[in-house]
Amino acid sequence: MDTKPLLDYLRRYVDLDQEEEALFLSKVRLRKYLKGQYVVQQGDVCLYENFVLSGCLKSFHMDPEGHEHIVMFAIEDWWTGDLGSFLSQTPASLNVQCMENCELAQLMHSDLQELYLRVPKLERFFRIIIQKAYVASQQRVVQNLSMPARDRYLFFRKQYPRIDQRVPQYMIASYLGITPEFLSKIRSQLIYEQ
Amino acid sequence: MDTKPLLDYLRRYVDLDQEEEALFLSKVRLRKYLKGQYVVQQGDVCLYENFVLSGCLKSFHMDPEGHEHIVMFAIEDWWTGDLGSFLSQTPASLNVQCMENCELAQLMHSDLQELYLRVPKLERFFRIIIQKAYVASQQRVVQNLSMPARDRYLFFRKQYPRIDQRVPQYMIASYLGITPEFLSKIRSQLIYEQ
DNA sequence: GTAGCATCTTAATCTAGGTTAATCTCCTTT
DNA sequence: AAAGGAGATTAACCTAGATTAAGATGCTAC
Structure with a gap:
């Protein structure tokens, strides 16, 4: 399991020195999941932001009638999780499930808070990523309406x-x-x- | 026209010193719009991020058949604009129009870039704001589906x-x-x- | 006060998309 | 190779919401 895709991705947006990069990596947890496993379950707190090193996942909401509504797919170089739950550390409204065997790089909430303080450039990194995600989500709202x-x-x-x-x-x-x-x-x- | 609502809002998320706050304010442009005026027009580049000091606006997409699709409303203490256009400085796909007389605090793209460099705490400020907006947008996607x-x-x-x-x-x-x-x-x- | 415009309501008809259920096509597993 | 099982297709019928068009209401301006 290799963190290179994550570093490449990171370097596309910010320029960290050796020490900062090492600090970042020290907080990253690598984890493998099997096809079918859940990374987040509706009702649990979402503990990690997940960067996909390999594999394919879906995030979806299960409505009271038991119907799945897929919010997004995630493949290599995408981030996934339930951001709302992660940020406020409250129960998730989404499930994130592996549709193939997956390798993820995970960041815990408390570690990320610490990283923001010790490597302020990461504020910029995540700001840029979220901006892009927000624009895509807005676009999807418009499309679904129009x-x-x-x-x-x-x-x-x-x-x-x-x-x-x-x-x-x-x-x-x-x-x-x-x-x-x-x-x-x-x-x-x-x-x-x- | 008073910037107090903007400062209050800012202070809720980050703690700037006098000098940083002054620098921030020096880049803010205050502008009044009349009811009916456009802050952004589909096809033009969105020049500003807009904080609503007073008034009410709608942002909407006009489809090829001429039907309006409202993406969001903005009232006091909300941000509005076409973020996708603003970030990439490319033509907007949204219109932003005043539904009442409005007072806005505006940040130009180049000024904001400069601010990010000189006041890194603003990276955090806008990261947090966008995160919240993203979560709300995701939630809306789920609702529209389910x-x-x-x-x-x-x-x-x-x-x-x-x-x-x-x-x-x-x-x-x-x-x-x-x-x-x-x-x-x-x-x-x-x-x-x- | 009334002309004129914008907005809201009601009702008849129409359509995009949902529901149900049967059949079909691949994969697996044995 | 037979038997399941997961997924895709087809077709008959059903419903949420669109369309059209006619009034009703309520502003704003002169």
């Missing part, structure tokens, strides 16, 4: 060309906010049109 | 008890992603139920 399911699916395929090979269609349907049957109908219409 | 319009409306009323006195119903409908007619039907059902 585009029909068919267009959202086309956009999804463009935005995540690799993910749609790795996850089953019924999960893509859940991400899009439609049923698997309706996604199937959309797909057959798209094929017919060509 | 809740019917009626429940989204009830939630909206709880979350923004003051806003719904200040904006017309057809805008609330747009925010919820439904037509004004359907919102009207929901409201009459709710009244009937009591």
Whole structure:
């Protein structure tokens, strides 16, 4: 298990010296999960921010009727977890589950607070990352309001060309906010049109 | 026009010394807008992050068919703008328009970059703010996927008890992603139920 | 006070997408 | 190779919410 992807990612946004980088790495916990395992469970406190070294995960909310609603997928070089729960250390409203065997780099809340104080550049690093995540989330809100399911699916395929090979269609349907049957109908219409 | 609300807000999250606070304020531009004026227009670059000192604004996307989709409202003590456009200084996909006469405190992109370097605590300040905004946006995605319009409306009323006195119903409908007619039907059902 | 515009409501009809359930296609596992 | 089981498809029918269009209400301005 190798932290290189995380360091490469970090270096894209901030310039840490040797000592700062070492301090950062000293707080990172590496952990393997098997396919199917939960990294966060709805109702538990989300203990870590998770950087994906390898594998693929989904985060989803389970509603009172027992239906899954997928909020996002995460693959290599993505962060995942329930940020709301992590920040306030209160029970999570999301589950994060591995869809493949996964290798994660994890940061505990208290360690991250300490890191912010000792390596202020990390404030910048996480500010930039969250800004990007926020913009993407806003964009998704707009799309869900303004585009029909068919267009959202086309956009999804463009935005995540690799993910749609790795996850089953019924999960893509859940991400899009439609049923698997309706996604199937959309797909057959798209094929017919060509 | 008074910057006190902004300073109070700032002090809730970070502890700046006199000099830092003065530097911050020196970069803040105060500006009044009249009801109906645009702070950002779709297609233009978003030049400022805007803190609302007084007034009420909406940010919305206009789709190719000419339909408005309201992304958020902003009142006193909220930030608004098109963050995606602001960060990358590329054309905005959102409009921000005043629904009342407004007083805004504005930060230019280049000034903010300079502030980050000279007052690193501001990295923390904006990190925390954006984190909260991101969590709220994620929550909205989940709600739009999992809740019917009626429940989204009830939630909206709880979350923004003051806003719904200040904006017309057809805008609330747009925010919820439904037509004004359907919102009207929901409201009459709710009244009937009591 | 009344003309004019913006907003809200009601009701009839229509449609995107949901539900149910049966069939089909692959993978696994033995 | 047979038997499950997970996932995908198809089709018949159903519903939340959209569309259209007609009034109703309420401002604001002259």
